[in-house]
Amino acid sequence: MSDDPLRDARLTYARASFDEAQALADPFDQLAAWLAQARESGIREPNAMTVATVGETGAPDARIVLLRGLDSRGLVFFTNYESRKGRELARVPAAALVFFWSEAERQVRVEGSVERLAAEASDAYFATRPRGHRLSAWASPQSRTVTSRDELDAAMAQYEAEFPGDVPRPPHWGGFRVVPVRFEFWQGRANRVHDRLLYEQADGTWSRSRLAP
Numbered sequence: 001m002s003d004d005p006l007r008d009a010r011l012t013y014a015r016a017s018f019d020e021a022q023a024l025a026d027p028f029d030q031l032a033a034w035l036a037q038a039r040e041s042g043i044r045e046p047n048a049m050t051v052a053t054v055g056e057t058g059a060p061d062a063r064i065v066l067l068r069g070l071d072s073r074g075l076v077f078f079t080n081y082e083s084r085k086g087r088e089l090a091r092v093p094a095a096a097l098v099f100f101w102s103e104a105e106r107q108v109r110v111e112g113s114v115e116r117l118a119a120e121a122s123d124a125y126f127a128t129r130p131r132g133h134r135l136s137a138w139a140s141p142q143s144r145t146v147t148s149r150d151e152l153d154a155a156m157a158q159y160e161a162e163f164p165g166d167v168p169r170p171p172h173w174g175g176f177r178v179v180p181v182r183f184e185f186w187q188g189r190a191n192r193v194h195d196r197l198l199y200e201q202a203d204g205t206w207s208r209s210r211l212a213p
Contacts, residue, residue: 013105013188018195020208027183027199027206028072031099031108034185035070038101050098051077053088061088067099068125074177075110076117078125082172083142089114095178105188110180117175126169134167135159184211 024030038046047067055061063085069076075097079086089095097110126134139155146152159167183199194213199206 012190013192013194014190015105016187017189018106018185018187018197020197020210023185023197023208025206025208026072027180027185028070030185030199031110031183032070034101034104034106034108035067035099038104038106041104043101043103046099046101048099049075049077050100051085052096052098053085054092054094055088056091061085068175069177074112074179076175076177078122078173078175080137080140080142080170080173081116085143089176095176097178107186109182109184109186110178111182112178112180115177115179117177119174122174123169125175126173131167132156134169135163137173138163138167138170189213 024033035046045066048064049067050062051065052060052062061084065077065079065085067075068078081087081090093114095112095114097108099106099108101107126137129137135156138159139152181201185195185197185199187195189195192213196211196213198209198211200209201207
């Protein structure tokens with residue numbers, strides 16, 4: 001018997017199926033439906049997604065962020081534009097996204113170009129954030145080296161004093177929209193014969209096909 005917990009860790013996927021008859025014609029609607037089902041089932045932060053960008057050397061770079069908007073124009077998230085991902089997206093405005101809901105045995109992959117949101121849209125979202133979150137957008141030089149936690153705490157105190165009332169949006173903070181050209185919906189199935197439905201856009205219309213697992 002093996003004593004390697006990684007090699008022998010396996011689950012049997014049997015919660016659901018996902019075939020062409022179930023799939024919605026519009027991938028944005030399909031993603032919205034799966035997000036709603038994940039939320040209703042009690043999954044914590046179903047809007048958490050991996051955002052992969054192209055690093056300075058051309059290598060992939062990935063991290064988790066929260067989806068904050070979804071409509072027919074694309075998927076929206078917010079960040080510090082001077083962070084590592086912000087700089088990478090400024091240089092190569094393209095990204096790949098991944099949602100994974102282990103409890104539902106589902107995954108969604110999205111690929112597309114990236115554009116900045118208009119300042120007015122970033123302002124509107126920033127105003128909804130808790131006060132501490134707005135202060136930290138000023139205090140944190142995201143992705144940069146800091147000397148200690150004390151430096152961050154001191155910066156928070158500095159901006160707390162500077163903005164005793166409303167906290168405006170920093171000019172270096174705002175939203176990105178991923179404009180998809182490709183969606184893939186994955187549903188785990190028994191014996192690793194998973195369901196994978198691919199949506200691809202061409203000339204403004206979406207085609208759908210099945211991929212082998």
